[in-house]
Amino acid sequence: MHKRLFIPGPVDVAPDVLEKMGTQMIGHRSKAASVLQRSISDKMRKLMFTENEILLSTTSGSGLMEGAIRCCTRKRAAVFSVGAFGDRWYKMAKANGVPADKFSSELGQPTTPEMVEEALATGKYDLVTITHNETSTAIMNPVEEIAEVLKKYPDVIFCLDTVSSLGGTKIDVDKLGVDVCITSTQKCLGLPPGLAICSLSQKALDAARQVENRGLYLDLVEIYDYIQKKDYQYPSTPSLSHMFALDYQLDKILEEGLENRFARHAEMARYVRDWANKHFEMLAEEKYASNTLTTIKNTKEISVKDLNKELDKRGYEISNGYGDLKDVTFRIAHMADTTLDEVKALLVTIEEILNLK
Numbered sequence: 001m002h003k004r005l006f007i008p009g010p011v012d013v014a015p016d017v018l019e020k021m022g023t024q025m026i027g028h029r030s031k032a033a034s035v036l037q038r039s040i041s042d043k044m045r046k047l048m049f050t051e052n053e054i055l056l057s058t059t060s061g062s063g064l065m066e067g068a069i070r071c072c073t074r075k076r077a078a079v080f081s082v083g084a085f086g087d088r089w090y091k092m093a094k095a096n097g098v099p100a101d102k103f104s105s106e107l108g109q110p111t112t113p114e115m116v117e118e119a120l121a122t123g124k125y126d127l128v129t130i131t132h133n134e135t136s137t138a139i140m141n142p143v144e145e146i147a148e149v150l151k152k153y154p155d156v157i158f159c160l161d162t163v164s165s166l167g168g169t170k171i172d173v174d175k176l177g178v179d180v181c182i183t184s185t186q187k188c189l190g191l192p193p194g195l196a197i198c199s200l201s202q203k204a205l206d207a208a209r210q211v212e213n214r215g216l217y218l219d220l221v222e223i224y225d226y227i228q229k230k231d232y233q234y235p236s237t238p239s240l241s242h243m244f245a246l247d248y249q250l251d252k253i254l255e256e257g258l259e260n261r262f263a264r265h266a267e268m269a270r271y272v273r274d275w276a277n278k279h280f281e282m283l284a285e286e287k288y289a290s291n292t293l294t295t296i297k298n299t300k301e302i303s304v305k306d307l308n309k310e311l312d313k314r315g316y317e318i319s320n321g322y323g324d325l326k327d328v329t330f331r332i333a334h335m336a337d338t339t340l341d342e343v344k345a346l347l348v349t350i351e352e353i354l355n356l357k
C-alpha cells in the first residue's frame with residue numbers, strides 16, 4: 001500500500017504527473033528540447049513573479065545553493081541561519097573556499113532585518129543568503145522586511161533559499177529584489193526529487209563574471225551563457241524526465257491559479273496550527289509560522305517513532321524533528337497538491353492513535 005506522505009519532501013506526486021516522468025526521451029540537442037526548456041522557464045517566471053532568467057540544474061536544490069554562493073561571492077558572504085539549511089549554506093561556502101561568516105538566530109527564531117542591517121553596515125559583505133522557509137523549525141522569515149534592508153545595499157547579492165516554500169506561498173522575486181532565488185522539485189512543486197531551479201538577476205550574473213574560480217558543473221555563468229547561445233539547451237545532458245513532468249505540473253499549477261494555490265496552503269497551515277495549539281504547542285511564533293509545514297513541540301512526550309508506526313498501518317507518514325529537534329518536535333508538511341480534507345483525515349487519525357480529546 002502506498003503511504004500518503006506528510007513529510008517535507010519528497011512529497012506525493014499526482015499519478016498523471018508521475019506518468020509524465022515516463023515520457024520517451026528526445027534528443028537533448030533537438031528543437032523539441034529547446035521548446036520544452038523555454039516553456040518551463042516562461043512558466044517558472046510566472047510562478048516566481050520575475051523577469052529574470054531561469055536556470056535549471058540536474059541536481060537537487062543543494063546544487064544551486066552551492067553554485068550560487070561559490071559563483072556570486074566576490075568578497076565575503078554573510079550567511080544568515082535559522083537552522084539546518086542555513087548551516088548547510090555556510091558549510092558549502094567553507095568547503096568551496098568562499099570567505100563567509102554565519103549569523104545564527106536562536107532555535108525557533110527568525111532572521112531579523114536588524115541582524116541583516118548590522119552585518120551589512122560593516123561593509124564587509126557583498127552577498128547575503130537567507131533561508132526563506134526553514135524546514136527544520138518551520139519558521140518563515142520576514143522576507144519583505146529583510147528585502148527592505150537589502151535595497152539600501154545595491155552592491156550586495158541577495159540569495160534566497162525557497163526550496164520548501166516556492167509554489168506554496170507567494171515569493172515576489174522582482175519586487176523583493178532577490179538576485180538568486182532557488183528551489184527544487186520535490187517539495188511545494190509536487191514532483192520527484194532531482195531537479196533544481198533558480199532565477200538569476202543581471203546583477204548576480206555581472207557579479208559572478210568577476211569571480212575567477214566558479215567550478216564548472218554548477219557555474220551559473222556557464223549555464224546562463226549556454227542557454228543564451230543554444231536556445232535554452234544545457235551544457236550537459238539534463239534530466240529530461242523531470243522536465244517533461246515539470247512542464248506539465250506547471251500547467252496544472254497555473255490552472256489552479258497562483259492565488260488559489262497560495263490560499264490553499266495558507267488554509268491548511270491555519271488548520272494544522274489550530275490543531276497543534278489545541279493538543280500540543282507550536283515551535284514557531286504565530287507571526288513567523290510557515291505556510292507549507294508545521295513543527296510541533298512534543299509537549300505530551302509521545303514516541304514519534306511509535307506514532308509513525310501506527311500511522312504506517314493506516315497509510316500515512318509524518319516527520320520526526322530534524323537534527324537536535326528529533327523527538328522533542330515532530331513535523332507535518334502541508335504542501336504541493338495536498339488538500340485540506342487530506343490534512344483533516346491525517347489529524348483525525350493521529351487523534352485516534354494518541355487518544356487525544
Ligand SMILES: *Cc1c(COP(=O)(O)O)cnc(C)c1O
Nearest residue numbers: 060061062085133135163164184
Ligand atoms: C529540502 C531543503 C533544502 C535541500 O534541498 P535538496 O533539494 O534536498 O537539495 C534546502 N533548503 C531547504 C529550506 C529545504 O527545505
